Amino acid sequence: MQFLNKVLAIVWKDVVAELRTKELFSSMFVFALLMIVIFSFSFDLRVERVAEVAPGVLWVTFAFAGTLELNRSLATEVEGARLDGLLLAPMERSTIYFGKMLGNLVFILAIEALMLPIFSAVFDLNLLQPGLLFTVLLGTIGFAAVGTLLSTMAVNTRAREVLLPVLLFPIILPVVLSAVKITAGMLDGQPWTDMAPWLRLLIGFDIIFATVCYMTFDYVVEG
Amino acid sequence: MSYLFAAYAVFWALTFLFVFSIASRQKRLEREVEALKRALAREKRPSVENPDSS
């Protein structure tokens, strides 16, 4: 229980800080909108082809907006020396990991929640099905799990923001692939059994990487 | 077939480049080690030639 309280405390701190300035949220929102516009023009999203491209466009947008969130979130931490303050607090580093990961998860999910209706309107597809929403949740969990660890590393380097996508994208490929496949399957109305292997892969990824990143986070913030 | 030749040429070229880079760096570093060791030995001698210095 103590553990959960500390984790939630960290998440709450981040949410409150963001509610005050709203700068992260607004920039992510604008960014996601821009991506839809750009994709509409580049792919010439006419009705027949929309369903084919939609899952990919969706997840690419989420991945880039998510990267934006990860970078900004940790950059403000470092600027305000808040990370150092957090490290001095009487809690295990791993607790900090879950707190940060949950915080990142909440923010990215919030943006996705806002984008899904807009995407549905632009693509003329129903993206608000429960199965699809569940997939978005699973995919975002995997993304946040690895992203929290890697952004903590990236922000400590000379290259900072530029390095995160380079480090992150090759690793989360299974997440993106599975998520796209399941999303596409759902939009096509395929039965669940067809998509079960992808779902298992996604859940497996989430569990494995939440564990691995949790165990190695300690080594990233020490010293 | 030219593809076959090209593929094996790639293998040879990269292996050769890698080995060559290690070998040349090794020679350079060995020379540096010798030079540094000699320089360090010279550093110790002033106290023998100059008994006045502390």
Next chain:
Amino acid sequence: MKAGSRWGDLLSGLSAGMIIAALYLVFLYAPREATMGDVQRIFYFHVSSAWVGFFAFFVTLLAGIGYLRTGERRWDVLGFSSAEIGVTFTTMAVMSGSMWAKPTWNSWWPWQQEPRLVLVTILLLIYLAYFMLRTFVQEAEQRARFAAVYGIVAFASVPLTFMSVRWWQRLHPVVFDRQGAGLTRPMLLTFLFCLLSFTVLYFALLLHRTRLAKLADEVNELAQRLHSGWGGRT
């Protein structure tokens, strides 16, 4: 040091000999493949390079774990030395893979028909990310720690990426099977021997590369002693 360099020479000699023997097997012993002809011979060295690429990164993973547990420099040295060799061989695998793909599928990059090409490319990207990370961290200890963590996390993703890329391909069934009747016995023997010789080559290169790294460390240490003014032996 003398004994060490003798092992090094032995290993170098052995690997050179084995590679030459492998070449003989590939070009003169293995039979000509029925459907694809001589181009198929690329496969022996292509797969062996890819194998070394993966194996080398696995060693980097082990080195990462070793470093995190002990904090000793030699684990970090093992990590980046193995990664350097791995990235070289992975590049070979990607390039030779493309050269095998062109005559087979008439495309330099057949995404759908050859998911393994995609997988090897992702491995290459991971290697490049590893080196970029190392380049951009200033302090040696932090660099070793970050590289160790990244090596672990990145390698953990490889099996999952392999599965996802594989399944993704299976949804687009291949019209004809390019491997034809499969491997005959002399082909299999050639194949296994190539894998073995490449592995030996990897270890030979690893020995030389780690030795080079230790030499560089020695240079740094001596230079530091010199510049700090007092050259006495510690």
